[in-house]
Amino acid sequence: MWMEYEEFAEARGRVRLVLLNAEWNRGLLEGCPSREFLDLAAAYCLELEGKDYKATALVKEYYLESWGVTEGELWETALENLRKEEYGIKPLSEILESMLGPRMGSFHDFPFLYVLTNQRVSHGAAGILRKDLLEEFSKLARGNFYILPSSVHETLLLVDGPGIKAEDLRDMVQSINRDEVSQEEWLSDNVYYYDREKGELEIAL
Structure with a gap:
C-alpha cells in the first residue's frame, strides 16, 4: 500500500x-x-x-x-x-467521570494524575518526545513529575510529591502491564522522570 x-x-x-x-x-x-x-x-x-x-x-x-x-x-x-498534531493533557478524574459518570462517584483520589495523548488516541505516547508539552505540564505542576507508560497510545503524568516512590510506581506499571494491557500495546516496565530545572527526561531508576 x-x-x-x-x-x-x-x-x-x-x-x-x-x-x-x-x-x-x-x-x-x-x-x-x-x-x-x-x-x-x-x-x-x-x-x-x-x-x-x-x-x-x-x-x-x-x-x-x-x-x-x-x-x-x-x-x-x-x-x-x-x-x-493536536495533543491534550487532561486530569484522569475528568476522563474517568466522562466515561463512567455518577456510577463511580468522586475521583478526588487522583488530583495529581493526568493523561497525555493525541486527539486520535492512537500512538499518543509519542507526545513525550515533544519538549513543549513536557515544559507546559511542568509549569502546571509547578515542579517535577513522573511519566507512567500506560500504553503505546497514552501516558500518565504524576506530579512529584511527598511519599511518592519510583520503586512503587514501577511495580504498579509492571503489574498493570501484565494484568490490564494487551501485550502488543505495552510500552515499558520503566517509569520516567522529568526534571523541570534541567528540562530533561530520564528513566527514574
Missing part, C-alpha cells in the same frame, strides 16, 4: 513518529529506521488511507532509498508533523 506514495512529497504529510519498546520489538523493528529514546525506539510510521480502509505501516529502510531521503530528513519531517 505504501507504493501509493512513491514520491516523498506525497508521503511527507503522513509520516508519524511512534514509540515502541526497543527490546520487546527488536524483531519488528528489524529493517526499520529508528532512534533510541530512553529504553524505547522512536520509529517512523506511514498513515495509509484508501476508499475502504485506514491503516498504518512502519517505514522500512528501503522506503527511504525509494524516496531519495536520508534518515535525518525523515526525522525532521516526522518531528514537524508531531508538533502540528
Whole structure:
C-alpha cells in the first residue's frame, strides 16, 4: 500500500513518529529506521488511507532509498508533523467521570494524575518526545513529575510529591502491564522522570 506514495512529497504529510519498546520489538523493528529514546525506539510510521480502509505501516529502510531521503530528513519531517498534531493533557478524574459518570462517584483520589495523548488516541505516547508539552505540564505542576507508560497510545503524568516512590510506581506499571494491557500495546516496565530545572527526561531508576 505504501507504493501509493512513491514520491516523498506525497508521503511527507503522513509520516508519524511512534514509540515502541526497543527490546520487546527488536524483531519488528528489524529493517526499520529508528532512534533510541530512553529504553524505547522512536520509529517512523506511514498513515495509509484508501476508499475502504485506514491503516498504518512502519517505514522500512528501503522506503527511504525509494524516496531519495536520508534518515535525518525523515526525522525532521516526522518531528514537524508531531508538533502540528493536536495533543491534550487532561486530569484522569475528568476522563474517568466522562466515561463512567455518577456510577463511580468522586475521583478526588487522583488530583495529581493526568493523561497525555493525541486527539486520535492512537500512538499518543509519542507526545513525550515533544519538549513543549513536557515544559507546559511542568509549569502546571509547578515542579517535577513522573511519566507512567500506560500504553503505546497514552501516558500518565504524576506530579512529584511527598511519599511518592519510583520503586512503587514501577511495580504498579509492571503489574498493570501484565494484568490490564494487551501485550502488543505495552510500552515499558520503566517509569520516567522529568526534571523541570534541567528540562530533561530520564528513566527514574
